[in-house]
Amino acid sequence: MFAVWLVAILMAGPAASAPIVDRDDWSGTYFNGQKLGFNRAVVEVKEDEIRVHTQMFLRLEAGGIEQVTSVSQDTRLTPDLKLKTFSLLQEIMGSRQRIEARVEGSKLLFHITTEGYSKDKELDLPANAIPASTAWLNLVHAGLEVGKKGTMTLLIEPFQMTAPLKYEVLRQETIDHRGKPVETVVVKQEYSGIKTFTWATADGTVLRERTVQGFESIKEPASVARELPPEAMSVSNFITLSLVKANKPIEHPRMVKALKLTLRNLTGPGSIPSDHRQKVLDTAKMKGGDYQATLVIEQESPAPAKPVSFPFNDEATQPYLEDTSQIQSEHPMIRALARELKGQSTDPWRVALAINKWVYSNLEKVLVDAFTAVDALNSRRGECQSHTNLYTALARAAGIPTRVVNGIVYSEDFRGFVYHAWPEVYVGEWRALDPTLGQEGVDATHIKLSEGNTDGSLKLMEFVGRLDIDVLEN
DSSP, X not given: OHHHHHHHHHXXXXXXXXXXXXXXXXXXXXXXXXXXXXXXXXXXXOSSOEEXXXXXXXXXXXXXXXXXXXXXXXXXXXXXXXXXEEEEEXXXXXXXXXXXXXXETTEEEEEEEETTEEEEEEEEOOTTEEEGGGHHHHHHXXXXXXXXXXXXEEEEGGGTEEEEEEEEEEEEEEEEETTEEEEEEEEEEEETTEEEEEEEOTTOOEEEEEETTSEEEEEOOHHHHTOOOSSOEEHHHHHHHHOBOBSSOOSSGGGOOEEEEEEEEESSTTOXXXXXXXXXXXXEEOTTSOEEEEEEEEOOOSSOSSOOOSOOOOGXXXXXXXXXXXXXTTSHHHHHHHHHHHTTOOOHHHHHHHHHHHHHHHSEEOSOOOSSHHHHHHHOEESHHHHHHHHHHHHHHTTOOEEEXXXXXEETTXXXXXXXXXXXXXXXXXXXXXXXXXXXXXXXXXXXXXXXXXXXXXXXXXXXXXXXXXXEEO
């Protein structure tokens, strides 16, 4: 599930890594010691504003093809570091998303453009919210005295959402930087389950930043930062390194009807959701402060308890029919295919199955995730996120309330649980399908960890690199 890893890289790269003076800083981006790309942060201090340009560049290999991912952002701040505007361009494996935003009063007004989608939206912005891309400036401005701690409200620009950032200046530490000992302070930052440790000099210059998921940024001269290895790292390496091994293998996972297991190293007692097929039996606090949960998961039942007909007009289901920047259910190509697959049927479950079969049969299974549903439809290939986004767009266009689910599923190929996405449709009751695996009802190894295409993916980061599983019964 490459989109999840991209979130981690986006959050790991140091933004404006300096006090409020003109700077142009570069850093190399690494994953478990292997170089993936680079970051750049430029700060320009003007009389009436501060301008910050940030850039991230990654090169990976997927499906035998070199894939380039880049994110660039121009941010304008007031002299006291409050957001004025930002312009963000994401290019993820050939797909593009642009966001233009400005602050007016207590609102963030933004325009999002992707393939086949162009809309104005707004977000209620807390008065103390700071952009994630420039948050380091705020920390430096507040002071890096050892023992200092606090909470800030982050605006996470790529996802147009806010989240609390907790920070603490832990200690002073001498580190080796490019062959020389340098005195630094170590700062811990944590938000949305993503924990980073930053080593910075007294003037606020970031020399190193690490996440618990294995990503690292190291300050380097521009020529060194831009120098990449001859061969790009394969996306499949992320899957192997993020694999969640259980205490024993699960044979024939696609046939598993019920599963009882314990998940360990959770961040809180409510980390794991319960639903119609997944029940949390109990939670307990572990030594060290983490939690564990024991749960039972069942295979999806063969059919809904009772048939229903179109349309779905109740208010609760309307958010799951919306057109979004990644789920373009109003795009003409999506609507035309949805009409073809729906035909004259008045049975939403029958239509849901027809869409599931089409997506499974028509998308090539490769380790490349398209950014949007339209991208997946055009390329006719992708991993779980591509299948799920396209399925969700087609189902919504057909009038079926549909949501994106994020979690893990057992893989026979990798002999462990891998991060995965699949859709759930509302047909009088919520039901889970898997167009990537071709399942009309998911097997019991599908463990739901979050819901939602953006905030749900971000929440997944609280599990990556720390989750342990004991299978109790299957």
